[in-house]
Amino acid sequence: MTNRGDIAGEYVFLMDWSALPASGVVSLKGVGAAAIALALDDLPDDAPAVLLTRIDQVSGASQVIDELIGRLERTAYDLYPAWLPGAEVTPGRSTIDRVAARSLAATMAASTPHHRPFLMDLAANAVAAHSGGESSELSLKYSSAGLMAGLVRVISESFVRDAVVFALYPAAVFTAAQQEQLAATCDWLATYVGVWLLDDITSPLDRFPIQSLEPGDAPVADEQTWTLPTLTYPPLAGRPHPASTAEGKLEAHLARQHWAGSRRWNQTVPTGDLSPYVRADLVWPEACLVVEIDGADHRTAAKYADDRRRDVALQLAGYTVVRFTNEQVLSDTPRVADIIEKLRSDRLAAKELP
Known part of the structure; x- marks a missing residue:
């Protein structure tokens, strides 16, 4: 069911994720890359892990596959240690840290479908990626199929979701030959992930089923979209977003503050029937306090309108909402923490009043 909020006389639509397939290849009409990126903020827990990625060039199916596997690998390193139970401390810089990660991976693989050698190598590389150390070249040791299967499993477990979807959009218009090569790539990818084709990336090929979203099924488009990164993915429940330097820096500071121990990162907050939930950047549940960290995309018209919808829904549910920009957090983290x-403290005091 599509949810709709009326903010200042303008309608902001939320994605009906249940209408979209989590497997196979489908060409989506009526929704573009920017709208998907906007909707990822409130991705429901029962939706697949959606990886929105730009296809910059197509010189053959194998080239695109290798590029996408490389992006998956970098994403797995960014998500670490979410996918390795027990590796909850900040990765270190010594050989001992890699040995410990390999040991944890071996233990994990013993009771899961993970391929033990691959998971051990991936864990060691993840430590290296976080610490600036040297890593091994996985593509020299494992096949494309082995890499894809292993990485998809790690990423789906990081997000605690049953499926992974690649939402592909083009950097430019591709030739007919390039579209054919991309279609072959999609056929191969569909063995491991769902594939959503956006922005007419394979048009005018009539090869994959088309799903047209009704006007109410997708977020409104923005007249001036922000520049999307090469790959965009949703936040991890319980952790700062790995792609947000600001969230990471704020977390590093808050981890040293005794008063901040009840904080919850990227949690869904129930907000009632009109807008059932909002996934907030940072929450103190006992104080009904929500903190949002806004990047450059929040300056666009669509994102601004969606932020107002979210704020109103949270306020009606009894939450106080405060917003900081990335720049504020990065330039003066202690002051931001003091304000929070x-x-x-004020919220807790107010709740104690008769």
Whole structure:
């Protein structure tokens, strides 16, 4: 069912994720890359892990496959240690840390479908990626099929989701020959992930089923979209977003503050029937306080309108919402934390009043 909020006389639509397939290849009409990126903020827990990725060039199916596998591999390193139970501390810089990660991976593989050697190598590389150390070249040791299967499993477990979907959009218009090569790539990818084709990336090929979203099924398009990164993925419940330097820096500071121990990153907050939930960047549940960290995309018209929808839904549910820009967090993290501490204290004090 599509949910709709009326903000300042304008309608903002939320994606009906249940209408989209989690497997196979489908060409989506009526929704573009920017709209998918917007909707990822409130991706429901029962939706697949959606990886929105740009296809920059197509010189053959194998080239695209290798490029996408490389992006999956880098994403797995970014998501570490979410996918390796027990590796909850900040990765270190010594050989001992890699040995410990390999040991944890071996233990994990013993009771799961993971391929033990691959998971051990991936864990060691993840430590190296976080610490600036040297890593091994996985493509020299494992086939494309082995890499794809292993990486998809790691990523789906990181997000605690049953499926992974690649949402592909083009950097430019591709020739007919390039579209054929991309179609072959999609056929191969569909063995491991669902594939959504956006922005007419394979048009005018009539090879894959077309799903047209009704106007109410997708977020409104923005007249000036922000520049999307090469790959965009949703936040991890319980952790700062790995792609957000600001969230990571704020978390590093808050981890040293005794008052901030009840914080919850990227959690869904129930907000009632009109808008059932909002996935907030940072929450103090006992104080009903939500903190949002806004990047450059929040300056666009569509994102601004969606932020207002989210704020109103949270406020109606009894939450105080405070927003900081990335720049504010990065330039003066202690001051941002001080403001949050005071708001939390004030909220708790107000709840104690008769």
